[in-house]
Amino acid sequence: MSRAGNLPLRILIIIPTTLLFLVGAMLIGGIFVHTSLDTGRAFGHQMAEERSKRLASQILQLTEQLPAVLTLNAEGILSGRLDIQQPESLAPWLYTQIRQFERISFISVALPDGRYITGARDPGENIQPHIAANFIDGRLKLAGYQANPDGSLGARNSELLDYDPRQRPFMLAALKTPGELAWGSIYHYAGMPDFGISMSLAVLDAQGKVIAVCGVDMALERLNEFMADIPLGNAGVAYLADAEGKLIATSSPTLPFVDPDNPSNRLNLATHPSALLRKVSQYQVDDRPFVGALDAGDSRYLTNIRRIDLGYGKHWQLGVLLPEQEFVGKTEQTTRHALGFVLMTLVLLALCGALLGGFIARPIEQISQLANSRALNALRQNSFKASQIREVQHLSASLAHLGDELADAIDKLEDRVIHRTQQLQEANDKLQQLSIQDSLTGIANRRAFDEHLRQQWLNAKREKQPLSLLLIDIDHFKAFNDKYGHPAGDQALIQVAEQLAQQLHRPDDLVARYGGEEFAVILPNTTVTAAAVLAEQMRQAIAGRPAMIDDKPYFLTISIGLSSVIPTAEHNTRALLQRADQHLYQAKADGRNRVSMDEQ
Known part of the structure; x- marks a missing residue:
């Protein structure tokens, strides 16, 4: 008792506090380890879901190109813009399309008599687009042809191959439901070892007779390349399968989608050599994705399996599987080491604090008083x-x-x-910038247009350089608004503004919303000839590319009035605007979808 009374108060406090601290540290450490593992798994599931959603979104964006191209070509045939009576004349159009859509393999038109022409990009690396047809060097004799600079048929660059499109899956599928978009089955390309999937549309005339079949094909190799680009860690995998469970594409060459011993046979999930893929074949998902963990051998995979609805009666299954060990293994090991080190350090610190507490307490208290x-x-x-x-x-x-x-x-x-004052000034500058921007389309507004025209007029007058002006009006826009509603009209205005702005490449060129469905383009130091070329490019850009509103294509056209002048003291901007407006009126009076301008 007497000895106990001689112990310093610091020791009596430190000993029980240290023991309680160690017990608490061990309890907290165990909870921390468990929480870290759960956090790692949750992060893994989150990553699998994010990769799955990204892949699904990108696959949908990729496949949505197929019906858009088919609809565009069918409308071109029905309008007479694409002349199927002279199928060789379709070559420039098909060649332009196949160059534009890099992951599409074939864009074709087949006629009831068996004639067939296509813009082609054969599967493989660095394959240049070309034209193929089966009526140039013999009836139903398919060959590839180089494209001339204007896209027309050039010299033949392949051997002849017997080819009757009426026996191919894309045409057979279209003829089952004439006038409706139809998915074809996955099949082998003629004369190639590669698989592809097609979508087609049988075009009907006014009497309901099939006059042509438009087809679009995509090689499965493109989907394999597409999925291989998604980061899935060291051992993560992704797969794409059809409704029957047959593989379409995978993210890794170690998990082939075709039988290596029989390349004409696509592998099935249920019988795949990989135990992991055989495991996922047990899960069929509908509207809600499957989220969970699957054991395959000694490994456990965090899994996200979802259904992708491609529309028109077609759906695929997409699976993303990430090894759980990549998320919890290092976390568990690092956490245990860290906790062990922390516990040892805390014990040592407690002992040192007990021994040195009295020695260092006084000067620390003095320093504390000084600080206070x-x-x-x-x-x-x-x-x-x-x-x-x-x-x-x-x-x-x-x-x-x-x-x-x-x-x-x-x-x-x-x-x-x-x-802070400088930041406030920058905010004011940004507000000033917003005041000259059209709130709907994001391009310059009328105020910015008037100021820019005034400045460029003075520059052109001083430097004696030509100044050209385009006034652009969307044809039949009021009817478009009345039929589809103002929200669709706003989307159309935004996309037209974006396409017009994409045609301008010089810093002083300006496209502005002039009012309603009217736009204006200022082209400094530009002759009427050069301005006419640019105006035609804009007209073709709007007419050739549909506005996508709620995932549906809508074709719009524009009429353009062009005027150009070298400003002098006798000229003014009002006269330039009036001439451009007169030409715009003339373009509409001549039938719209055209450019009217000053004499060159």
């Missing part, structure tokens, strides 16, 4: 720099340094106020 006194100058003097305890020296020096930092902070306060 709020005497900044006294704090900066480093009064305990001669202490025999190094930690006390460091603490004193740190507090002195803190005092210096506080003094510097006071000096810098004014600089921060100046910086």
